[in-house]
Amino acid sequence: MADRAEIGKRLLLVFRDVFDDDSLEIFDAMTAEDLDEWDSVSHISLVLAVEREFGVSLNATEIGALANVGAMTDLLSDRATR
């Protein structure tokens, strides 16, 4: 199982890259509601970037179910291969 804090750091870089904002901060309870640009289209771009960064392949249900940053971190600390 990977370190949750370490995953958080890498996830932050993914968010900043996907949403083109180098000062963006994320937190466990953060959802699409908290970020204007986080819509259904950019959500998929985000999931693809997460899949690539952490070497995971999410199933169709999980792609839609990653409702907040905490849920993503949980899933990744369980499944990340890199």
Add this chain to the structure above:
Amino acid sequence: MTAQTGTIDWASVKACAAAGDAVGAFAMLGQLARPEDDFTTQRRHARLVQRLPRQGLGLQPLKVALLAQSTTDHFAEILGLWLALAGYDAEIHQPPFGQAVQSIINPASPLYDFGADVVWMFGTWRDVGLEVTPGADADAVADAVARAVEREASLWQALRQRSDALIVQNTADIPAVDVFSHFAANVAWSHRSLLHRYNLALADSLTPGVVLFDLDHVSACHGKSRWTDPRYWHHSKHAFAFDAIGLVAHQFTQLVLGAKGRARKCLVLDLDNTLWGGVIGDDGLDGIKLGNGAAGEAFVDFQAYIRRLKDRGIILAVCSKNEDANAREPFLKHPDMRLGIDDIAVFRANWDNKADNIKAIAEALNIGLDSLVFVDDNPAERALVRRFLPMVAVPEMPEDPSHYVETLQRAHLFETVSFSKEDGERNEYYRANASRQEIRGQFADLGAYQRSLEMIGRAAAIEAFTLPRSAQLINKSNQFHLTGTRYGEAEIGDLLAQDHWAGRCFTLRDRFGDNGLIAVVLLRRDGRTAHVDTWVMSCRVLGRGMEEFIVNDMMAMARTWGCTALEGRYVPSKKNALVARLYPRLGFAEAAGPTGETRWRLNLGTAAPLVTQITPDSGP
């Protein structure tokens, strides 16, 4: 300059953009971005380009309607990237999800307000909906395929009634999955066989202004087993894998360049370690690697591929650092050469730098530098040409010559949407031109030279047989193009169906050979004046008296209409300064016109035929 050191990475592009150098960042991105990049990388590049200020990038507007029954939002973003890298500031219109067909059928749909230059009917196999009962007979199979094709053809027709856009139709991407597995190939009624038949039948049903984008081919090149990602089909109706997006976007972009007459025309080749292994000057005729063994076979293959490019109309030139006699020797004597000396339109072997030599090649052929592709195994030569002639395409060649063919193929630099008899003979025209240039030196005055050519010109109305080549010429010509108009085959057909339009095409032959169809004129009658809407001519017949021959034909046409004046316009563009003073040279007087163009009139009451050494063809 980074282009020379080869250290372009994402951080340096980003830093360049952040420092406010949009042009520099854009140029670097052009070298960094690869169609094979994964989606996250493609999107990063696309968003950077979206944020760059447009000034200085020299992009031309292009409107693309992307009509798909599947989700294409992510794809559209990447398509914008590749169109930008090819020189287009693209606006991409996508109808709401599931509304693609309705948007074509409904005359009041936003699609028609959009005014697309290109409409891409982005269907996939799922949209074709071809299914018959296993074991169905030949009639049932033929019926089902015909119905599926008819459905697409009726949409082309509906589009054509309301839009002059180029229509690009996908072939069906035949899926890897078929319940009959290998047996599917044995029978006509299997899903896979039906889709093959559908793709072939689409090709048979094409009408002017409709071209195929071979999505099935792209999916095969990418690999059928990874072409789809069912997770994203199930989640959000993405019909093909995200990591194939760059490939599809890039190949479509190259097709658009071809359709707009901006595909490359000429391949400039290095010799040592490009066309054969080793150095001819050092290793000698017997020492170079060509044929006979694995290393030599790769070069034979590459030459054979280049030979086929030549046969489809790509002009070949040689640019090599060599003694001229050494460089020519393999072409004349080596038994395993697939290219002969006559296949090369311009041969430059010397010790000058290659940028200067390439410029000289473009001048000798009278084509733009942006028509050239330069292939050289030497990274330093490639970097030099990229640096000094950024408009020349310079593919990054692999070290192993076995991969030369696929590298050149993957760049898709020679896309076309038509093929005519002239294409296959183009290299001949250019070579013959070189011979004419030679004898031109022997004559003191131009008239004597022209008479010695024994030229015969032919003027005729544009009809079905000459329409494709005429459209091609209008869309490819930049330098000898008075008004810059661009018309597809369908548009020209529509114009010429009207009484007050006439289309004329011109051929020229001489004692060195037939130049083929080399000029096109579109005339429009307005009262007693005949207007020259479009006049294009191939630059390879410049200075032969063809302009005068054409004006004589225009005068005759205008007189049949009962016109008293012939009026031409010159609309300046980046490339047509060549013809800025054409009309006054041909005896037209300046007339009033709107700003941004000049107008020229010829009074048909007083004008006499212009002098030319070209004899009208008296044959049938």
